[in-house]
Amino acid sequence: MSMNISFLKHTHLEEVFHYPIDNTPDHIAIIMDGNGRWAQKRRMPRAAGHKEGLSTVVKIVKASVKCKVKFLTLYTFSTENWKRPKGEIEAILRLPKEFLSIYLPDLISNNVRIEAIGDIEHLPVHTREAIKYAIARTRENDGLQLNIALNYGSRHEILDSMKELLTDINNGKVSLEELDEERFSGYLYTTGMKDPDLLIRTGGEKRLSNFLLWQLAYTEFWFTDVLWPDFSEREFLQALKEFRQRKRRYGGV
Numbered sequence: 001m002s003m004n005i006s007f008l009k010h011t012h013l014e015e016v017f018h019y020p021i022d023n024t025p026d027h028i029a030i031i032m033d034g035n036g037r038w039a040q041k042r043r044m045p046r047a048a049g050h051k052e053g054l055s056t057v058v059k060i061v062k063a064s065v066k067c068k069v070k071f072l073t074l075y076t077f078s079t080e081n082w083k084r085p086k087g088e089i090e091a092i093l094r095l096p097k098e099f100l101s102i103y104l105p106d107l108i109s110n111n112v113r114i115e116a117i118g119d120i121e122h123l124p125v126h127t128r129e130a131i132k133y134a135i136a137r138t139r140e141n142d143g144l145q146l147n148i149a150l151n152y153g154s155r156h157e158i159l160d161s162m163k164e165l166l167t168d169i170n171n172g173k174v175s176l177e178e179l180d181e182e183r184f185s186g187y188l189y190t191t192g193m194k195d196p197d198l199l200i201r202t203g204g205e206k207r208l209s210n211f212l213l214w215q216l217a218y219t220e221f222w223f224t225d226v227l228w229p230d231f232s233e234r235e236f237l238q239a240l241k242e243f244r245q246r247k248r249r250y251g252g253v
């Protein structure tokens with residue numbers, strides 16, 4: 001069956017892959033690390049690495065659609081990233097609008113639904129508006145849900161959820177007796193989503209960097225030294241292949 005994958009014309013696919021749709025993770029979360037180093041190796045400004053990283057985003061979204069992944073969550077800008085130089089912050093926060101202004105029609109025709117996780121109200125207006133527009137335009141889509149994590153920090157998310165929950169407890173909307181993990185999950189940004197099955201981190205570091213700490217409790221991790229701008233469908237499909245071989249026991253035997 002052929003699909004309308006018009007992203008193809010924007011990328012440079014040299015090989016034809018077999019796209020597995022059996023035992024594919026429902027939810028893949030990615031820490032897209034290594035953009036700065038990719039640029040520095042080429043004596044380019046770090047912002048050039050982020051821009052190149054956006055091309056990888058396009059390839060991986062396309063591959064996720066083909067593999068029938070249900071949720072793809074991309075760590076795009078963390079609450080800690082505000083510590084970076086102003087110019088670099090601006091460069092990163094321009095990318096969502098750039099991405100959506102080019103690809104929103106493709107995303108819509110491929111049934112992709114856009115969502116954001118994080119404190120998007122404190123982002124620059126152009127970033128926030130582009131995201132909100134895309135969320136509204138894709139609300140009815142029920143294919144891949146692309147979660148863009150922007151101004152996201154997991155501890156902040158957990159604290160915020162806790163405050164909301166305590167307010168509901170004080171108002172009598174929730175009782176302590178009925179509070180369980182599922183109920184608490186409903187207060188997180190990821191409410192209604194399955195927890196990630198697979199976490200991919202590129203760029204060689206092996207840490208979580210305040211990403212989805214609650215949601216990754218039983219997630220399989222896959223690390224690669226490949227820098228995000230060099231990450232391709234080949235590595236993505238390799239991660240899926242290795243995921244398929246993992247035995248998930250959730251604490252059982």
Ligand code: FPP
Pocket residue numbers: 032033034035036037038050053054057074075076077078081092095096097099148203228
């Ligand atoms: C980490 O690499 C990467 C980021 C902080 C930004 C990632 C953002 C994108 C790839 C754009 C995504 C856009 C959309 C619309 C989803 P780093 O700079 O920390 O790399 P380094 O470790 O080599 O310095």
